[in-house]
Amino acid sequence: MNEPGPTANPHASAAEVEQAWTDTKLAQVLYHDWEAGSYDEKWSISFDERCIDYARDRFVAVAGATGWPYAKALEVGAGTGFFSLNLKQAGVLDEVHVTDLSPGMVAAAQRNAERLGFTVEGRVADAERLPYDDDTFDVVVGHAVIHHIPDVELAFREMLRVLRPGGRFVIAGEPTRIGNWYARHLGRLTWEATTRITHLKPLQDKWSRSKEELDESSRAAALEWVVDLHTFDPDELARTVLRAGAVDVRTVTEELTAAVVGWPIRTFEAAVNPERLGWGWARFAFGSWQRLGAVDRALSRVVPDRFFYNVAVTGTKPG
């Protein structure tokens, strides 16, 4: 049974938006409720082989492939369910519970699960105060979430509290400090160059997005400054998790050339008329990301891990 909870508010009032500039949790809810309806499209999230493989590979990279399926799993900051629903399809997780601060996201994750033919329990919940008893879950997962949480150590304490002794958490897809720096700069340069070029007269009709869409993207980019709270140095992240009480802690970083090329590609896609980019483009983008992933795995033997874009961390609750 799902807990009754707050309902989604995809159209924030001007007063709420004003308040959100100084209230980070309100900003998370407004921003993510607003994004929930278009989130999968914006981030090319799917629940087919491509994303099942992606989610499973991120999990395996940091936590290995033993002990599957985890019988009872919780996802924090689940969004539309990208990580846990695909991990379930990959056979990594069995019973899935999704939580998110944004009611719109919890509803979207449950809708996605229904479309896939199963149900997941969903609760609107703050990762800093999880509404579950101690020792409830075999695994807690999260993807691209802890950089939004004000007190990261407290969130890990909560994950450990709701894990049964010996249970594991796996948090993946968090931006590193250095990776975030180059990704943001490359993204901004690509955005400026692409919007300028596509507004030149001969290209405008076919290639540019409408002014409303570009204004909306600019507003979203402005709010990102309020909702994106942290970037991580992998060693510091490991120390935070150890302080929270975890054992067997391990971090892994991924994506260097894949991020250097991937962020401009993603930004370019957001800046141009999507009708111009067909399947050929999608195949090129995904193929490039896969090939560069192989280059990055080779580079990881010689380049320090803090230069890569994504960091994942795992650990267990003392048994």
Ligand SMILES: C[S@@+](CC[C@H](N)C(=O)[O-])C[C@H]1O[C@@H](n2cnc3c(N)ncnc32)[C@H](O)[C@@H]1O
């Ligand atoms: C970048 S999205 C990632 C969503 C999803 N995990 C994915 O990878 O597609 C971050 C999510 O974290 C949620 N979030 C932000 N702060 C949170 C908090 N304190 N507790 C729980 N969820 C939070 C947001 O509402 C949003 O859905």
